[in-house]
Amino acid sequence: MPLYKDDNKLCEELKITIYAFDSTTIDLCLQLFHWAKFRTTKSAVKMHVLLNIDGFIPEFISITDGSVHxxxxxxxxxxxxxxxxxxxxGHVSYKRLYRIEMEKAFFVTRAKINMAYVVIKIKKGGIKSGIIKDELVELTGYYTAKGYPKIIRRIEYIDKETGKKxxxxxxNLIxxxxxxxxxxKERWNVELFFKWIKQNLRIKKFYGNNENAVKVQIWIAVCDYLIIAILKKELNRKSNMNQILQILSVSLFEKTAIKKLFEKDDTIIISNQQSLF
Incomplete structure (x- = not known):
């Protein structure tokens, strides 16, 4: 979205577009939402999101039943x-990663511990930076080698903050x-997006039980999110998205220009919810 271009420091620094892809599960009652059977005891739908990190704007959303991988x-x-x-x-599929390579895009993901490979070249690492190994490898598993037949880069890293390997x-080999x-680390932003949507918009309790009603309500929630994101930039507000949402929610039936709603001090309404911005 042009409004949020260069809003993320890393995107601005690298002059590239960064996307985070993930999904979140929305639990449903099996008796009321039998069409979305997920497990033997419950139903669910999934919201799959491709989030543009530069502004936390979703550019792709797919809503499926919970059983879709x-x-x-x-x-x-x-x-x-x-x-x-x-x-x-959980999204590692080597033939799908290879499609990203063929489309001349880049991916960063987590490697599986049991991944079979042979080291082709060892790149210079830096223990002080938390890097244990930086290697160019070829996959040797029968199916994995067919799925990704080119050299791939494997990095072992220790997070200094958590000590986790x-x-x-x-x-990207360079x-x-x-x-x-x-x-x-930027991938965590898609988790924050899911958390904000679930905490602030109504996608846990539904007004209808059929598939169309559930999907319409989720799409309305997404539209609400985008409207708030646009308002924040268009009006150049210091308020976070929670505060903007609260101001709008108490002013739904007022015949007041949107700009006038936000002319008062941004700190009038304070939210305890975690802010995405």
Missing amino acids: DVKILDQLNYKPGAYYLLDK LLFLTN VKFFMIARLY
Whole structure:
């Protein structure tokens, strides 16, 4: 979205577009939403989101029943050359990662511990930066080698803040190793997006029980989010999105110009909810 261009420091620094892809499960009652059977005891729908990190704006959303595997939704994405796509370990499908490579885009994801590979080249690491290994490898598993027949980069990294060891995979063989860790940290923004939507908009209790009613209500929530995001930029407000939402919610039936609603001090309404901005 042009309004939020260069809103993220890393995007501005690298002059690239960064996307985070993930899904969230919305639990439903099995007796009322039998069409969305997820497990033997409950129903659910999933919201799959491709989030543009530069402004936290979703550019792709798919709503499915809970049984649809996340990796299948990757087949619906159109990858932009030169852009980065941040994926969780649960989305690792080597033939789908290879499609990103073929589309001349980049991915950063987590490697599986049992991944079979052979080291082709060892790149210079930096223990002080938390990098244990930085290697160019070839996959040796029968199916994985067929799915991704090119060299791939594997990085072992220790997060200084948590002490947790992380294994990264990327098809960018040139960028500095510490930048891969920085990029993957941006994936957390899609989790914050899901948290904000669930906490502030009505997608836990539904007014209708059929599939269309559920999807319409979720799409309305997404539209609400986008309207608030646009207002925040268009009006150049210091208020966070929670405060803007509260001001709008108590002014729904007032015949007042939107600009006038926000002429008062931004701190009048204070929210305890976590802010996405």
